[in-house]
Amino acid sequence: MAKLISHKTLLSTCLVLMLLTNFCKFGASSEKITAFFIFGDSTGFFGEPTGRFSDGRVADFIAEYAKLPLIPRVLEASADFTNGANFASGGAGILPETNKGTVIDLPTQRKNYEAVQKTLVEKLGEIRAKELISEALYFISIGSNDYMGGYLGNPRMQELYLPETYVSMVIGNLTQTIQVLYEKGARKFGFLSLAPLGCLPGLRVLNPSEGCLEEGCRLARARNKALKVVLTSLEYILKGFKYSNSNFYEWLKDRTNNPSKYGFNDGVNACCGTGPYGRVYTCGGTKKVKDYQLCDNAEDHVWWDSFHPTERIHEQCAKELWNGPSGRTIWKSSSSTRKRRTPLSPISLTPQK
Numbered sequence: 176m177a178k179l180i181s182h183k184t185l186l187s188t189c190l191v192l193m194l195l196t197n198f199c200k201f202g203a204s205s206e207k208i209t210a211f212f213i214f215g216d217s218t219g220f221f222g223e224p225t226g227r228f229s230d231g232r233v234a235d236f237i238a239e240y241a242k243l244p245l246i247p248r249v250l251e252a253s254a255d256f257t258n259g260a261n262f263a264s265g266g267a268g269i270l271p272e273t274n275k276g277t278v279i280d281l282p283t284q285r286k287n288y289e290a291v292q293k294t295l296v297e298k299l300g301e302i303r304a305k306e307l308i309s310e311a312l313y314f315i316s317i318g319s320n321d322y323m324g325g326y327l328g329n330p331r332m333q334e335l336y337l338p339e340t341y342v343s344m345v346i347g348n349l350t351q352t353i354q355v356l357y358e359k360g361a362r363k364f365g366f367l368s369l370a371p372l373g374c375l376p377g378l379r380v381l382n383p384s385e386g387c388l389e390e391g392c393r394l395a396r397a398r399n400k401a402l403k404v405v406l407t408s409l410e411y412i413l414k415g416f417k418y419s420n421s422n423f424y425e426w427l428k429d430r431t432n433n434p435s436k437y438g439f440n441d442g443v444n445a446c447c448g449t450g451p452y453g454r455v456y457t458c459g460g461t462k463k464v465k466d467y468q469l470c471d472n473a474e475d476h477v478w479w480d481s482f483h484p485t486e487r488i489h490e491q492c493a494k495e496l497w498n499g500p501s502g503r504t505i506w507k508s509s510s511s512t513r514k515r516r517t518p519l520s521p522i523s524l525t526p527q528k
C-alpha cells in the first residue's frame with residue numbers, strides 16, 4: 176500500500192483546484208488550498224487500514240495526489256490540524272438516529288470540527304486561522320447509511336415517513352450542516368453523490384428477480400437530485416460559496432453493469448462475505464459467524480464486501496475526482512449550470528409568493 180508523502184507543501188492553484196473543477200474558473204491564480212477537512216462515513220475513512228472496516232480510501236488517495244501530509248483523524252488529540260482533519264466515522268449518517276450509539280454522526284462531526292477550529296485560532300491567531308479556514312477544502316461523503324440501515328432496514332422509520340419525506344428530512348439536516356460550516360468560514364465544498372445503493376450486494380440479494388433493488392436506487396437518485404437543487408440554491412444565497420458535486424451514481428453503475436470495460440471481471444458479487452453475492456456481512460468473521468469466503472483477487476471485483484466497493488474502485492474514483500474535467504469526469508461543476516438555471520429554492524430565506 177502506498178505510503179502518504181508527508182512533507183508540507185503549499186499547493187499551487189490547479190493541483191487541488193482540479194479536484195473542484197469550478198474553482199479553476201473562480202480562483203485567482205494565487206489561490207491555495209492548504210487544508211483538507213473530511214466529513215463522512217466509511218468512504219471518507221483514513222489513515223492506517225488497521226481497525227477500520229472498509230478499504231475505502233477515496234480521501235486518502237486524493238490527499239496523496241495533492242501531496243498533502245497524512246490528514247490526522249480527529250480523535251488523535253495531540254495532532255497538528257493545520258493541514259486539515261478527518262472527522263469521518265464508519266457507519267455514520269446525517270441523522271443522529273442512524274446507527275445510533277455506534278458511530279459519530281454528522282452533527283457530532285460538525286461539533287468536533289468547531290473544536291478543531293478553536294485550536295487553530297489559538298495556535299495561528301484569528302487572522303491566519305480565518306484564512307486557512309476559508310481556503311480549506313471541505314469534503315463531504317455521507318448519506319448511504321441513512322437510506323440503508325436508517326430507512327430501508329428500519330421498518331419503524333418507513334412507518335413514520337414516506338420515502339420523499341424522509342429524503343427531505345435528511346437533506347434538510349445536511350443543508351443545516353453546510354450552512355453552519357459556511358457561517359464558521361468554510362467556502363469550498365466537495366460532495367460525493369450517493370452510489371446506486373440498490374446494486375450493493377447486500378441490497379441486490381433482497382431483490383427476488385436478482386437485479387438491483389429498485390427501492391435502494393430510487394432513494395439514492397431522489398437524494399442526489401435533492402442535493403443538486405440545494406447546492407444550486409446555496410450558490411445563489413451564500414456569498415462566496417463554491418462547490419463541486421460528483422456523479423458517483425452513474426459512474427459506479429456503469430462499472431457494475433460493464434465491469435470488463437474497466438478491467439474488472441465481476442460487477443455483482445462481493446469479494447468478501449458469505450451467501451449469494453457474498454451478501455452476508457461477515458468479512459473478517461463476526462461474533463456469530465466465524466466462516467466467510469474471500470475471493471482470490473479483490474482487484475477483479477467491483478465490490479469488496481456487501482456494502483463497500485474495492486480499493487481499486489476507490490482508486491479509480493479518486494483519480495477521476497483529482498484529474499477533474501478531462502474526459503468523462505465524475506465531477507459536475509456547478510459553474511456549468513449556474514448561468515442557464517433559475518434557482519429552485521427549497522431553503523429560500525425569503526417567503527415565496
Ligand SMILES: *[C@@H]1O[C@H](CO)[C@@H](O)[C@H](O)[C@H]1NC(C)=O
Pocket residue numbers: 270271272343344345346347348351
Ligand atoms: C433533521 O432531522 C430531524 C430528525 O433527526 C428532524 O426532526 C428535523 O426536522 C430535520 N431537520 C430539517 C431541517 O429537515
